Each structure stands twice: as structure tokens, then as C-alpha cells.
Amino acid sequence: MKNGKRRINKLLVCLAVCGLGGLSALSAGLVAAKEQPGDKQRADIVSIDEMRTYGPLTQPKVVFLHDKHTAALGKQKDFYKKECGTCHQSSKEGTMYLGFMRDDTPMTVEALRDTFHTNCIGCHMTMAAAGQKTGPKDVQCKGCHNGTPDVTSNWQPITVDKRLHFRHAATQERSENKCGACHHVYDDVAAKTVPVKKEDQVPGSCAYCHGEATTTVAGRKPEKIRSLRLAAHGECVTCHRATAAAAKDAPTGPSTCAGCHGPLDQKAIAETSLKRVPADADLRIKRGQPDLVMVRPEATEKPVMGADGKPVAVRNMPPVPFDHKYHEAKSETCVACHHGALGSCSAACHTVSGAKEGNYVPLAQAMHATDATRSCAGCHAKEQQRPECAGCHSHMKKGVGDNAACASCHVTPTGELAQAEVTLLAKPKGKDTEAAAAELAGKLLAAKRDVTATFPAEDIPETVTIGSLSKDYDPSILPHRAIVQSMLAGMKDSKLAGAFHEGDAAVCQGCHHMSPASKTPPRCGNCHPAVETPGQSRPALKAAFHTQCMGCHTAMGIEGKVVSKDAGAKPVPKATDCTGCHKEKKH
Amino acid sequence: MKRRHFLGLLGATGLSLTAGVSKARASSAADVTGLPNVGGVLFDATRCIGCRKCEAACNQVNELPKPAKPFDDLTVLETRRRTDAKTYTVVNKYLPEAGKPPVFRKIQCNHCLEPACASACFVHAFKKTESGAVVYDPSVCVGCRYCIVACPFNIPTYEYDKALTPRVMKCTMCYPRLLEGKLPGCVEACPKEALVFGKRRELLNIAWDRIGANPGRYVEHVYGEREMGGTSWIYMAPKPSFAALGMDEHLGTASAPELTSGALAAVPAVAGVWPVLLTGLYAISKRKEKIAEEEKKAAVEAAIAKASADAEAKLAEELGKAEVANKRRIEVEVKKALEAAAKQAEGGEDA
Numbered sequence: 001m002k003n004g005k006r007r008i009n010k011l012l013v014c015l016a017v018c019g020l021g022g023l024s025a026l027s028a029g030l031v032a033a034k035e036q037p038g039d040k041q042r043a044d045i046v047s048i049d050e051m052r053t054y055g056p057l058t059q060p061k062v063v064f065l066h067d068k069h070t071a072a073l074g075k076q077k078d079f080y081k082k083e084c085g086t087c088h089q090s091s092k093e094g095t096m097y098l099g100f101m102r103d104d105t106p107m108t109v110e111a112l113r114d115t116f117h118t119n120c121i122g123c124h125m126t127m128a129a130a131g132q133k134t135g136p137k138d139v140q141c142k143g144c145h146n147g148t149p150d151v152t153s154n155w156q157p158i159t160v161d162k163r164l165h166f167r168h169a170a171t172q173e174r175s176e177n178k179c180g181a182c183h184h185v186y187d188d189v190a191a192k193t194v195p196v197k198k199e200d201q202v203p204g205s206c207a208y209c210h211g212e213a214t215t216t217v218a219g220r221k222p223e224k225i226r227s228l229r230l231a232a233h234g235e236c237v238t239c240h241r242a243t244a245a246a247a248k249d250a251p252t253g254p255s256t257c258a259g260c261h262g263p264l265d266q267k268a269i270a271e272t273s274l275k276r277v278p279a280d281a282d283l284r285i286k287r288g289q290p291d292l293v294m295v296r297p298e299a300t301e302k303p304v305m306g307a308d309g310k311p312v313a314v315r316n317m318p319p320v321p322f323d324h325k326y327h328e329a330k331s332e333t334c335v336a337c338h339h340g341a342l343g344s345c346s347a348a349c350h351t352v353s354g355a356k357e358g359n360y361v362p363l364a365q366a367m368h369a370t371d372a373t374r375s376c377a378g379c380h381a382k383e384q385q386r387p388e389c390a391g392c393h394s395h396m397k398k399g400v401g402d403n404a405a406c407a408s409c410h411v412t413p414t415g416e417l418a419q420a421e422v423t424l425l426a427k428p429k430g431k432d433t434e435a436a437a438a439e440l441a442g443k444l445l446a447a448k449r450d451v452t453a454t455f456p457a458e459d460i461p462e463t464v465t466i467g468s469l470s471k472d473y474d475p476s477i478l479p480h481r482a483i484v485q486s487m488l489a490g491m492k493d494s495k496l497a498g499a500f501h502e503g504d505a506a507v508c509q510g511c512h513h514m515s516p517a518s519k520t521p522p523r524c525g526n527c528h529p530a531v532e533t534p535g536q537s538r539p540a541l542k543a544a545f546h547t548q549c550m551g552c553h554t555a556m557g558i559e560g561k562v563v564s565k566d567a568g569a570k571p572v573p574k575a576t577d578c579t580g581c582h583k584e585k586k587h
Numbered sequence: 588m589k590r591r592h593f594l595g596l597l598g599a600t601g602l603s604l605t606a607g608v609s610k611a612r613a614s615s616a617a618d619v620t621g622l623p624n625v626g627g628v629l630f631d632a633t634r635c636i637g638c639r640k641c642e643a644a645c646n647q648v649n650e651l652p653k654p655a656k657p658f659d660d661l662t663v664l665e666t667r668r669r670t671d672a673k674t675y676t677v678v679n680k681y682l683p684e685a686g687k688p689p690v691f692r693k694i695q696c697n698h699c700l701e702p703a704c705a706s707a708c709f710v711h712a713f714k715k716t717e718s719g720a721v722v723y724d725p726s727v728c729v730g731c732r733y734c735i736v737a738c739p740f741n742i743p744t745y746e747y748d749k750a751l752t753p754r755v756m757k758c759t760m761c762y763p764r765l766l767e768g769k770l771p772g773c774v775e776a777c778p779k780e781a782l783v784f785g786k787r788r789e790l791l792n793i794a795w796d797r798i799g800a801n802p803g804r805y806v807e808h809v810y811g812e813r814e815m816g817g818t819s820w821i822y823m824a825p826k827p828s829f830a831a832l833g834m835d836e837h838l839g840t841a842s843a844p845e846l847t848s849g850a851l852a853a854v855p856a857v858a859g860v861w862p863v864l865l866t867g868l869y870a871i872s873k874r875k876e877k878i879a880e881e882e883k884k885a886a887v888e889a890a891i892a893k894a895s896a897d898a899e900a901k902l903a904e905e906l907g908k909a910e911v912a913n914k915r916r917i918e919v920e921v922k923k924a925l926e927a928a929a930k931q932a933e934g935g936e937d938a
Contacts, residue, residue, distance in 0.1 A: 540780065543778065
């Protein structure tokens with residue numbers, strides 16, 4: 001009985017505490033709502049959950065809003081004295097540590113916890129004592145350890161695109177060591193990282209050395225290579241702040257979270273870049289790369305010896321003529337393709353049979369994988385998702401559709417060029433073959449179309465009447481020629497489309513699929529039965545028509561929209577608008 | 588009856604119950620392996636456009652009452668609907684991802700391979716047929732509506748508005764049409780072959796082929812392949828999930844009979860064994876009572892007999908004693924009389 005009473009008391013206390021907590025949370029919520037109306041999407045969310053490396057968390061992680069804190073501190077009178085040092089310690093050399101109020105030496109779990117508790121609550125208390133608006137200062141865990149925060153992240157990674165790179169380079173134009181302002185390399189002799197001295201020393205993208213996590217290289221000094229996150233924040237933000245501090249109103253980059261990672265700010269950066277960078281500026285980042293190449297395996301692989309002890313001639317796929325310069329213009333960074341290092345993909349990493357350096361991804365897979373945007377086929381498949389392309393391509397196989405398509409890239413040269421290729425392939429890849437390779441690639445690519453073309457307009461039927469199944473509805477009259485012309489208009493600026501839509505009948509195959517490309521393709525009913533038969537995977541005629549038309553309209557996003565620029569043009573019928581395509585029969 | 592005897596008997600009952608259970612499970616599994624060519628329908632949510640042609644066809648071929656709003660009124664899709672006594676099938680609209688086009692799902696009886704409704708029905712009004720259809724026989728139905736409760740998909744409904752001949756109403760997979768070699772009404776009406784009728788195993792192949800041929804488009808799962816022991820109506824959905832289309836992803840793979848046969852198999856056992864057992868228990872205890880009663884009676888009789896015998900003996904003794912006393916008294920009196928007579932005679936002589 002006594003025990004029962006005690007339990008009831010406990011329950012009551014619990015309920016009371018919960019109730020109070022709930023009330024206080026409610027009031028806190030109201031205050032927060034007043035402070036930042038509609039600011040629920042933020043790019044400055046830092047999740048404080050470092051304790052998880054020591055074991056399961058006993059409290060929900062703290063959702064810390066970095067910009068909110070820097071903004072509040074910025075208003076403080078004495079902030080200029082300490083600036084970032086208010087929360088971040090620095091090394092003797094002056095490098096700021098990104099952890100809160102500590103250096104990068106390992107800590108015990110208790111010490112780490114106390115660092116946060118003492119400093120966060122301590123600062124809040126001090127501010128409250130001074131009568132300033134501040135964060136939670138009591139010992140109620142929920143004030144900071146809020147499991148259900150009312151903010152969501154809209155953080156996006158920032159890409160230093162070619163224009164942004166150009167702008168950064170422009171600021172260093174007058175300095176002696178332009179590239180060295182940002183790009184550094186490890187120097188064995190000095191046993192530290194030093195700025196690069198010349199353009200050709202730049203190792204490329206930061207990501208080549210600074211991986212996702214901090215790496216440790218034994219014997220190197222310093223042993224640690226910062227993660228990309230630490231390196232980028234350490235270098236970019238520090239430089240932006242230093243520039244700002246050096247002179248009043250000096251133009252500089254953002255130092256808030258949202259400044260780089262907020263979607264709106266990113267849009268603003270892109271707009272400024274368009275304005276600031278002259279239209280005729282050469283944005284190409286020159287790293288000694290070729291304009292044209294013949295993509296082929298390195299000849300450094302171990303030769304296969306025949307029974308007679310002589311090396312066996314190795315037959316590879318015909319090399320791919322590749323316009324490197326054009327592809328550069330189509331992507332914003334080198335890393336978009338050269339994800340691990342600059343240089344030939346097949347040299348060390350993606351060898352024909354795969355190597356450890358390339359994670360055993362062989363050359364063929366590295367070029368044809370459709371699930372990686374850095375591969376040829378993967379990037380092209382991504383391009384096919386554009387609305388103008390998606391109408392046909394969303395229903396087609398991604399990547400190399402069938403082996404007839406191999407020759408689109410692996411061009412087989414004819415005549416004189418065939419001889420030139422034999423001569424080229426006889427020599428291993430190297431500096432001395434570059435010129436010959438570029439010349440051959442140029443000639444082979446010249447035979448490719450730049451723009452998609454099809455049959456002359458008069459050969460394209462103006463309308464096609466679909467009526468073989470007509471029962472409840474009148475036949476549908478398809479504006480065939482207008483559709484073809486509209487499709488071609490959509491791809492007139494795409495060199496990719498031009499190069500790959502080989503032959504005049506290629507675009508016809510978007511609808512007239514599964515049969516040889518022809519000016520006079522077979523009727524749909526040749527393959528699609530009029531009546532649905534059980535268990536048949538090929539759709540019957542009615543479904544084939546509907547799937548083809550509606551599938552394309554939906555994928556292109558033109559359903560219910562007016563596409564034609566003709567006066568009085570009707571919108572493309574919605575999928576459920578039956579009479580939009582065929583009138584209902586009057587019985 | 589002793590406690591130990593009662594527990595012993597209870598244990599025996601338990602054994603008889605478990606024996607009954609395993610038997611029931613074996614018979615339900617045989618039903619499925621017996622239908623390798625079972626028919627089914629494949630629904631592909633990526634193809635459905637929400638035109639409600641299937642609903643209209645279903646209404647027409649099954650001669651169901653006309654709905655309040657016509658079938659070409661697509662505003663009804665704005666509300667989440669379910670099957671009812673006048674509607675065998677409904678199409679609902681879902682928005683799995685904000686800013687992306689809606690996805691539609693058709694709802695009707697899934698025609699389970701091992702139907703929960705059939706396993707719950709004690710008059711065998713439901714039957715799984717080789718065609719795939721789970722058919723209902725209203726002539727034997729007693730209206731208990733256990734089937735409605737049993738269905739994991741909440742499909743069967745009841746004609747509550749019929750006073751005299753209410754029926755359980757659910758999709759029949761157009762069983763009468765299947766017998767005529769026709770397709771189910773909805774399948775025939777679908778303009779996009781979002782519904783395909785065929786042998787279930789062929790449909791599974793088609794489904795997995797589509798998933799393989801379109802990487803990234805579908806959830807890599809065919810709903811109904813294993814759910815509740817497998818259903819004849821199977822589903823494909825676009826990413827992210829089936830749950831986004833209001834489908835229960837946690838039904839498990841055990842069929843309803845498998846889950847319930849234990850309890851349900853206990854019903855005949857309870858109905859058959861328990862009366863015998865309880866009657867037996869009653870009889871045994873009754874018999875013991877009777878014996879005790881008889882023994883008691885005998886004892887009482889014996890006691891009574893003994894008591895009366897004792898009394899008689901005592902009486903006889905007393906009587907005997909009294910007789911002796913009387914005799915003696917008579918003898919004494921006779922002696923006295925003789926002595927007095929003798930005295931008188933002597934005195935007379937004297938006198």
C-alpha cells in the first residue's frame with residue numbers, strides 16, 4: 001500500500017514536470033515564432049552530436065544555429081576584440097580550430113560534455129545577467145537538447161564554378177603568386193604545406209587531397225590532412241574575414257553559413273558572377289590539358305606473351321575521339337569528370353582490367369556506368385533527363401542501348417584515317433603521340449553531326465489518323481508533323497543530341513521503337529495486338545497508344561500546357577482528358 | 588477431485604488441441620500448392636493515370652447501383668475512399684513527394700492465395716478458385732461478418748441496408764467473366780494496361796522484368812508476392828514506398844490461416860473435445876460422489892444395525908435380568924408362602 005502511494009506520487013511528480021516542460025516549451029516556441037517569422041528553412045544548422053563517438057546519446061542532439069549566434073554576437077560591443085575567438089580557440093600559428101572552445105587534441109567524454117555545458121550556459125548566463133536576450137541558461141536539458149526542432153535544413157554544397165574561380169583569380173591578379181593564394185601543396189623538405197609557386201604546380205581540386213574525413217599519413221608532418229569540410233571552412237572563411245578586416249568596405253566573400261550554403265545566396269552569387277565576369281572572358285582553367293584526344297587504354301599494361309614467347313597483339317575497342325575542350329565548356333569543374341586526380345583516367349586508376357588505385361573499377365565501367373555522373377554514359381543519361389529529351393529517353397534504356405550504339409563513340413575510321421589510326425595505336429600513349437591523336441580525333445569528330453536532323457518536311461506525314469480501335473470515341477487525328485518539328489526545335493542547340501541521333505530516322509525511333517530505323521516504319525498494330533491477351537508483357541494496341549502519347553507528354557512536362565506558338569493553339573491534352581484527343585461518339 | 592488429477596486431465600486436453608492445430612495447418616498449405624497456375628492481376632501504379640475507367644467498368648459489369656457522382660467526375664479523387672457494398676473498387680490519389688505528380692492506387696479485393704475471409708468463415712461461403720478469384724456463396728452465408736473482420740486489407744463490406752437478404756460484397760475478379768474467357772471488367776477497361784491479367788507466376792516475372800529494366804523508377808518489391816502468404820492481385824509502385832500509397836508494409840509474410848489456424852483449429856477441438864471432457868470430468872466426480880454416498884449410507888445402515896442389535900441385546904439382557912429377578916422374587920415369595928404355610932400347620936397343631 002505504502003509502495004503504491006509512493007508510485008502514485010512519483011507519477012504525479014512526473015506528470016507535473018511533463019506539464020511544466022510542455023508549457024515552457026510552448027512559451028519558448030511562441031517566443032521563437034515571434035523572433036523569426038517564416039524562417040524555418042536554414043542553411044546554418046550545426047548538429048552538436050559529437051558525443052556519439054563515445055556511445056549512444058542519452059539526450060537528443062543539439063540543433064545549433066550558427067548564423068543566429070554570430071549575428072547576436074556581432075551586435076555585442078566588445079565583439080571586435082575577440083571575434084571568432086569568442087567561441088573558437090586558435091593554435092600558436094594562428095590557425096583557428098573549428099571545434100567549440102577547444103583545440104584538436106582528443107578529449108574524454110566528460111571533458112567534452114563539460115566544455116559545451118560550461119561555455120554555452122556560461123555565456124548565456126553572462127548575457128542574461130547583462131540584461132540581454134539570450135539562449136537557454138538553466139539546467140533544463142530540453143532547452144538545447146530539443147529532439148523535435150522547428151527548423152529544417154536547406155543547406156546545399158557550394159561549387160566553385162568557373163566564373164567564381166575566375167572572380168577569385170581576378171582578385172589575386174596583381175599579386176605575385178596568384179594561384180598560391182589558395183592552392184597549396186605539401187613540401188617534403190619544409191615538412192609543411194606551402195603555397196604553390198606556379199600554375200602548373202596546382203594539384204587540382206581541393207578534394208584530391210582533402211577527403212570526406214580527416215586522413216592521417218604516418219611519417220608526414222603534420223600527420224593529419226584535414227577533411228574537405230575543415231579545410232574549406234578553415235581557408236575560405238578565414239580569408240574572407242581577414243580581407244574584410246584589412247580594409248573597411250573591402251569586397252570579400254561571405255563568412256556566414258547561409259552566405260555560401262543558402263540557396264538564395266547561391267543564386268545571388270551566380271547572378272553576381274554573370275554580371276562581374278566579362279562576357280568575353282576566357283574561363284577555361286588551363287592545366288596543360290589537350291583540346292582533342294583519342295581515349296584509349298594505356299599501353300603500359302603487362303603484355304600477354306604467346307606460346308612462341310613473343311608478345312601477342314592486343315585488340316581493344318577502337319579508341320574514342322573526344323573533344324575535351326567542348327566537354328570542359330559543358331561542365332563547371334574539373335572534378336565533374338576527374339574525380340580523383342587530374343590526368344588520364346586509364347593511366348593508373350581505371351586500367352583495362354581494373355586496379356587498386358581505381359577501386360578495381362575497370363576502364364569500360366568507368367566510362368559506361370550510368371549511375372555515376374562522372375562517367376560518360378552517366379553524365380549523358382543525366383542530360384537525357386532534361387524535359388526536351390525526357391519524352392523519349394525516360395522510357396529508353398539508359399547508357400548504351402544496344403551494341404549497334406557502340407560505334408557512336410568508338411568510331412571505326414575508314415580510308416586514310418584507318419591507316420592513321422593503325423599508326424597511332426602502334427605507339428604507346430604519350431607526349432609524342434598527342435598531336436597525331438588530336439589531329440585524328442578532330443577529323444573523326446568532323447564527320448559527326450552538330451545538330452539533329454531528320455527527313456525533309458514534305459516526307460513527314462502531316463497528320464496520322466489513329467482509328468483502328470475506334471469504338472466509344474472517334475478516331476484521333478495526331479498532328480504528326482508538328483510533333484516532329486517541335487521535338488527537333490527542342491534539341492536544335494544540343495550537340496550531344498546531334499552527335500548521337502545518327503541518321504535521319506533516329507528521332508523517329510522515339511515513338512516508332514523496336515523496329516529498324518526507317519522512313520516508313522511499320523504500323524503499331526504490326527506488333528501490338530488489338531486485344532489484350534492474358535500474361536502478355538507487350539502492351540496491346542490501346543495501351544501502347546496511350547502509354548506512348550501520355551508517357552511523353554508527362555515526361556516532358558507539357559501535359560495541359562500550350563506548346564505550339566501558333567495563334568489559337570490548344571493545350572496538350574491531359575492524360576485524363578479523353579475528349580482532348582478523340583471526340584466522344586454520339587450514339 | 589484432486590487438484591493433481593484435474594491438472595493431469597488439462598494436460599491431456601492441451602495435447603489433443605495441439606494435435607488438432609498441426610492437422611489444420613497441413614490442410615491449408617495443401618490448398619496453395621494445389622494452385623500453381625493460379626490467375627492474378629498486376630497493378631502498376633506508375634502507369635495509372637487516375638481516370639476511373641476501371642471503376643466505371645466494374646460498376647457496369649457487376650450491375651452495381653449508379654453512384655451519386657458520375658465516373659468522369661475526377662474531383663472524387665480528392666477524398667480518400669474505400670470499398671463499400673455498392674463499390675467493389677476505388678482509385679485513390681496519393682502525393683508521395685511534395686512537388687511531384689500524384690500517384691494513383693486502385694483498391695479492391697486482393698484475392699489472397701490463402702484468404703483470411705475463407706479461413707474465418709465457418710460455413711465455407713468463401714472459396715479460392717484456380718482462376719485466382721476468391722468467390723463468395725451468399726446461399727450459405729449466415730451473416731456473421733467474421734470475414735469482414737478477418738480481412739487484413741479491409742475489403743469485404745456488408746449490405747446493411749437490406750433487411751431480408753443482406754450479402755457480403757467484395758470484388759469477384761469478375762469470376763463469371765473469367766469462366767467465359769473474358770478479362771475482368773477493370774482490366775479490359777484500363778486504357779494504359781496499368782492492370783494486366785494473367786497467371787500469377789507470369790505476372791511476377793513481368794513485374795520483376797519491369798523493375799530490372801527501369802532502374803530507379805520502382806520500389807524494388809512486388810507487393811503481394813509474399814504479403815499475407817501471397818495475393819493474386821499484385822502491385823508495383825514508384826519510389827519512395829508502398830506506404831506512401833497507403834499500403835501496409837508490415838503485414839508480414841504469414842498467411843491468415845497460418846496465423847489463425849491455431850486458434851481456429853481449437854474451435855472444433857473446443858467444440859468437440861471439451862463437452863466430452865467436461866462431461867467425463869462431471870461423470871467421474873459424480874460417480875465418486877455416488878460411491879461416497881453409498882458408502883456413507885452403508886455405514887449409516889451398519890451403524891443403525893449395530894445400534895439396534897446392541898439395543899436388542901441390552902433389552903434381552905435386561906429382560907433376562909428382569910426374568911431372573913422375577914424368578915428369584917417368585918421363588919422368594921413361594922418360599923415365603925411355603926414357610927408361612929408350614930408355620931401355620933405347626934401352629935395349628937400347637938393351638
